Each structure stands twice: as C-alpha cells, then as structure tokens.
Amino acid sequence: MIRGTRAVAMLAGLMVVAIIFYFAQIGELTTLNWVVSNVLPYLVFALIVVFQSEIRHILADLGRRLTFFGGSSSESDTYDDIVLAANLFSQHQTGALIVIEREIGLRTHIESGVPLDARLSYDLLATIFRPSAPLHDGAVIVQKDRIAAAACFLPLSMNPLLSTQLGTRHRAGIGITEETDAIAVICSEETGAISFAIGGRIERDLTVEQLRERLSGELRRHITPVPLPTPIAQNLGDDPDSIDSPLIESDRKPEHGSTAEPNL
DSSP: OOOOOOHHHHHHHHHHHHHHHHHHTTOHHHHHHHHHHHHHHHHHHHHHHTHHHHHHHHHHHHHHHHHHHHOOOOOOOOOOHHHHHHHHHHHTTTTTTEEEEOSSOOOHTTSSSEEEEOOOOOHHHHHHOOOOOOTOOSEEEETTEEEEEEEOOOOOOTTTSSSSTHHHHHHHHHHHHHHOEEEEEEEOOTTTOOEEEEEEEEEEOOOOOOOOOHHHHHHOOOOOOOOOOTTTTTSSTOOOOOOOTTTTTTOOOOOTTOOOOOOO
C-alpha cells in the first residue's frame, strides 16, 4: 500500500533512528537514553502526523470494503455521458479531468471550484471543457447523476514512480484517487489519449470501449452502450469546416440568399 510513496523513505529513516537508539541503550549512553525516554511518549503523535495520508488511505479502504459487504450503491445512475464526452475530447485533443465521487465525500474539493449542481449530461461536459470556456481549467466533480462543481482544485500526486510525461492534469487525477476512493477520467490535451485513475494507479491509452468497461466494472452497474458519433472527417471529403462539433467555433459565412441573425 505504501510502495512507491514517500512513506517508504520515512520508514527507512525511522528504522535508522531506531537502530541508533538501540545501540545507545546497549552502550549505556546516559544522555541519549534520557532524550529517548522523554521523546518516546510523543513519538506516536509524530507518526500520526507523518503518515496521515497513508493512515487516511487505509481507513478509507477499510470503510469502502465494509460498505461493499453491507450493500452496494444505487444501480440507477448512468455515466455513459462521460464515455461519450471522453470520446469527443479524445477526437479533438481537448484536455479534460472528470472525477466521480463514490463513498468518500469530496466536499472540500467541491468548495474549491464553481458550484453547479446540474444534471450530468454530454452537452454540459462538452460546454464546460470547451477551450474558450471560463471553467475548462480544473476538474469537474460528479456526484451520482449530477455535476456538483467545475474548475475544482485537486491535490497533485507526489509519487516518484510516475512517468515524467504525465502533466499537472494527470497528476491531479491520480492525487485525488490516492486520498479518496474516487475515480478520475483524464483526457490529454497533447495526444487526446484517455486515461483512467483509481486507487493511486493510472491506466493510459484506453479506447472508448475499454473506458466504458472500466467504469461499469468499478461502479458495479451496467452501462448500456450508446452509438458513438461518426469519426471525424469521414465521408465529408476531409473538410474540417463541414464538421459539426460543440468544441469547434462556427466561422462559416451564410450562403447566398440566406440571412444571418446578428450576434447579440
């Protein structure tokens, strides 16, 4: 559970200190023994402070397992809109970070963003992460079938084993899953690759179908497949101006004989 985290180095340091104290007692070093006897009662509190992240993660995992045995969450929620939106973001190489809340609440992170409390939909996700939209930076947090907030700040993962190719968006997605049981769906702005983060681990370069399977598996519910939009520039003469997408600004001029309404 702590492999690959800062806790490993901290445990190694504590072992070195323990060995020094052990040899101090054997060598009857009076001053050092006096220091140890006075500091030892406060060591427990120091360990709690140092390993607070790991302790929180262990307790959260234990609570999640107990909840699983007691009963699963509602099966009526559907997240196929997230799959469709991820497909759109992947095609247009639009950066996006969508966090799905599960048993552990994300109220602190929700309060760091702009509250929406709107019904989860493909159109709303496409609008939020449109590059020209004011809320496209930051994460969207989903609670059940509603978008709780957008432009939320998330903790960045400090895992030294993560690839240096991962940017802030991916590290934020991994960081929130290290501290909670949330699920993060990340779309890369550079490559359009879809990633899936859970439990501090990230799965990269997923297809849309793989993302649907992972979401349905982790959320323990069936997501009915929805036909995906037609791939870009197919049967359109590869003309990007003829493509309709909520992520592309419309700059086409009206045809001869038609009237265009003025922008208000």
